[in-house]
Amino acid sequence: MKSRYEIAKNVFIDSIDIDDYIELDSAGSALGRLEQSLDKPLKMILLFGKPGTGKSILLNRIFTKLKHRKEIYYFDTPSITEKEFFHKLFKVLTKQDLPRNTEVNFSALVNFCKDLRGKREIVILLDEAQMYGPQIMEKIRLLSDSRSVKFVVSLHKTEDEDLIAKEHFQSRIWEVIELKNATKEDLTAYIHKKLLKRNLYEIANSIKEKEMRLIHTFTKGNYRECNKLIFTIFEICEYYDKNEPIKINYEKIQKRIIEMAAIKLGYIHV
Amino acid sequence: MYDIKHLEEEWKRYKKKKRRPWYLFISALLIIAGSMAGLVVYKDDLWQLLKEKSTKKANLQVQLQIPLQPEIGNETNQSAKIKNESNQSAILINEPISALEIYPPKEKQDTVTAPETYLEENPYDSAKEVPVFEEEATPQASIDQPIPKQEIQKQKIHLNIVETTSISAYQEVEKRFYESRDVEDALFLARNYFNQNKYQKAEYWALQANKINNNIEESWMIFIKSKLKLGRKNEAMHTLTAYIQRTDSKQAKKLLEQIKNGSL
Numbered sequence: 001m002k003s004r005y006e007i008a009k010n011v012f013i014d015s016i017d018i019d020d021y022i023e024l025d026s027a028g029s030a031l032g033r034l035e036q037s038l039d040k041p042l043k044m045i046l047l048f049g050k051p052g053t054g055k056s057i058l059l060n061r062i063f064t065k066l067k068h069r070k071e072i073y074y075f076d077t078p079s080i081t082e083k084e085f086f087h088k089l090f091k092v093l094t095k096q097d098l099p100r101n102t103e104v105n106f107s108a109l110v111n112f113c114k115d116l117r118g119k120r121e122i123v124i125l126l127d128e129a130q131m132y133g134p135q136i137m138e139k140i141r142l143l144s145d146s147r148s149v150k151f152v153v154s155l156h157k158t159e160d161e162d163l164i165a166k167e168h169f170q171s172r173i174w175e176v177i178e179l180k181n182a183t184k185e186d187l188t189a190y191i192h193k194k195l196l197k198r199n200l201y202e203i204a205n206s207i208k209e210k211e212m213r214l215i216h217t218f219t220k221g222n223y224r225e226c227n228k229l230i231f232t233i234f235e236i237c238e239y240y241d242k243n244e245p246i247k248i249n250y251e252k253i254q255k256r257i258i259e260m261a262a263i264k265l266g267y268i269h270v
Numbered sequence: 271m272y273d274i275k276h277l278e279e280e281w282k283r284y285k286k287k288k289r290r291p292w293y294l295f296i297s298a299l300l301i302i303a304g305s306m307a308g309l310v311v312y313k314d315d316l317w318q319l320l321k322e323k324s325t326k327k328a329n330l331q332v333q334l335q336i337p338l339q340p341e342i343g344n345e346t347n348q349s350a351k352i353k354n355e356s357n358q359s360a361i362l363i364n365e366p367i368s369a370l371e372i373y374p375p376k377e378k379q380d381t382v383t384a385p386e387t388y389l390e391e392n393p394y395d396s397a398k399e400v401p402v403f404e405e406e407a408t409p410q411a412s413i414d415q416p417i418p419k420q421e422i423q424k425q426k427i428h429l430n431i432v433e434t435t436s437i438s439a440y441q442e443v444e445k446r447f448y449e450s451r452d453v454e455d456a457l458f459l460a461r462n463y464f465n466q467n468k469y470q471k472a473e474y475w476a477l478q479a480n481k482i483n484n485n486i487e488e489s490w491m492i493f494i495k496s497k498l499k500l501g502r503k504n505e506a507m508h509t510l511t512a513y514i515q516r517t518d519s520k521q522a523k524k525l526l527e528q529i530k531n532g533s534l
Contacts, residue, residue, distance in 0.1 A: 239274050260281045270284045 003241045008203045009234035011194050012227040021061055022193045024186050027054055030179055034062050034152070037175040038070070038123055043144040048155040049179030052224030055154045058179065059125045062152075072123040078131035085136055093122065093149070106139060113146035122149045129153040181221030188212045190223065191230060203234075207253050214258050218267040225265075232261035453482040460492045469499040487519055494525065498534060 021027075037045045047055055056076070063074040073092050079085035086104035091097055093112065098104065116122070126132070132140070144151050182190060191212070195204035207215075219225035236257050240248040248254075262268045309316070440459060447455040460475035473496035479489035490513050497506035507529065514522045528534040 236274065236277070243274075256281060259284065260277045263280050263284060264277055268284055270280050270287065 003238045005234045005238035005241055008200050009231050011198050012231040014224055014227045021057055022190050024189055026186055030058055030177055033177050042175055045152045045175045047177045051156050052222040053179040053181055054223055055179055056127050059127050059154055063125055070123055074125045076127045078128045082136050110142055113143055113148050116148035125152045127154045130155050184216040187216050187221055187226055211253050211258055218262045229261055232264055233257055236260055453479050457489055464492050469496040472496040
């Protein structure tokens with residue numbers, strides 16, 4: 001028989017699956033702002049925040065929501081080379097595959113985009129944009145100047161990435177949406193909603209407020225870190241449930257187990 | 271699956287590490303509390319010990335700094351010499367005058383005995399001065415009668431009291447007297463100057479005490495005895511007679527008798 005903790009831990013496997021999306025107030029607000037921004041005649045929208053703040057899932061969600069209403073494309077994986085990126089872009093814009101052994105003529109592509117103005121309004125969501133080199137970013141900027149292609153650029157918020165933002169986009173980005181780490185209340189809601197979505201009410205109820213505070217302290221409100229920590233906690237619980245049930249309190253997730261998981265993940269250095 | 275046992279060990283180590291500052295803090299707190307409690311409980315003992323140490327030190331300094339008074343006769347010098355030799359039996363006092371009880375109550379005398387050698391060698395016999403403080407002297411302890419050896423021994427204990435109060439201390443009391451006009455200060459100075467054979471000063475201070483309160487017998491006695499010591503017997507007799515007429519004092523009468531007998 002499957003331990004209930006085994007089911008619970010799988011809830012927290014990190015993914016950007018839209019089905020796993022948890023509607024939180026802060027995330028809902030970011031989604032609303034992004035949707036509004038896309039309706040405006042903006043060239044580029046910068047979405048940034050620390051890793052694990054929900055940028056990818058937000059892009060995924062907006063893509064899912066608007067894909068039937070708008071011409072929207074989601075580049076979830078960054079292209080390593082310029083050639084690969086423009087091949088992908090060419091296909092999106094022209095809806096044709098680039099013939100083999102040919103390269104995209106960038107000037108021709110810009111002109112093509114300019115011709116599209118007023119005919120089509122294309123939205124391209126670029127996830128992990130910090131992976132693109134400065135040259136590609138410069139070309140993205142030129143393409144956005146055509147006003148027929150809007151780019152939503154998602155970046156990690158680090159010093160370097162801020163620099164990229166400054167250098168390449170500052171004058172062109174008309175909308176900036178920053179995603180922040182979750183507050184304790186947001187994180188509590190996130191964990192509870194995730195568990196309740198799988199009808200794991202008892203387990204959700206076993207994580208008390210004090211323990212939630214501890215989890216928030218360890219993860220600093222980062223959703224990805226939270227997923228990792230909760231997964232590890234439930235994995236330890238699963239072990240005790242199966243092997244040493246005397247050591248587990250089914251009413252309440254013990255602080256000891258949370259600390260053990262934190263040690264395992266390196267939040268605590270012994 | 272993780273190595274849970276290892277993880278548990280790690281967690282135990284973490285908890286120990288986390289609690290260490292608390293243990294240290296609590297230990298420090300207990301030590302401080304213990305020390306405070308100890309201080310409160312043994313405060314008096316410690317204070318006494320410190321006081322004794324500082325008194326001993328001060329006495330030693332005073333003894334080294336103040337040479338023997340030139341007025342002190344051979345008897346006193348000899349006495350001082352003996353005292354130095356038998357230092358272990360000497361009681362050093364650096365207290366204010368009130369503490370310099372030369373004639374303590376008899377009950378106290380019975381409790382302490384002076385060394386035999388001291389009794390024999392010390393000619394500075396305070397027993398001769400006993401009548402000065404007649405209220406404390408028993409009728410049997412009269413100067414006329416030979417004092418039993420046992421009695422002498424008891425009284426000689428007081429000779430062991432060395433007044434080590436420095437000159438500056440007397441000056442301090444004098445200064446204080448001029449400010450406060452405290453009869454006790456004047457009496458103290460008179461008494462101590464008399465004991466130091468400084469009869470002129472003793473007479474002066476006895477007079478000062480008398481000016482403030484002329485009902486203190488001790489001041490009269492010091493005044494008269496100082497006059498006698500200064501060789502002004504007629505003046506002394508005149509004053510003593512007048513005092514006897516006024517007060518009918520037993521002690522004054524005894525003093526008069528002693529003067530007449532020439533035993534003083």
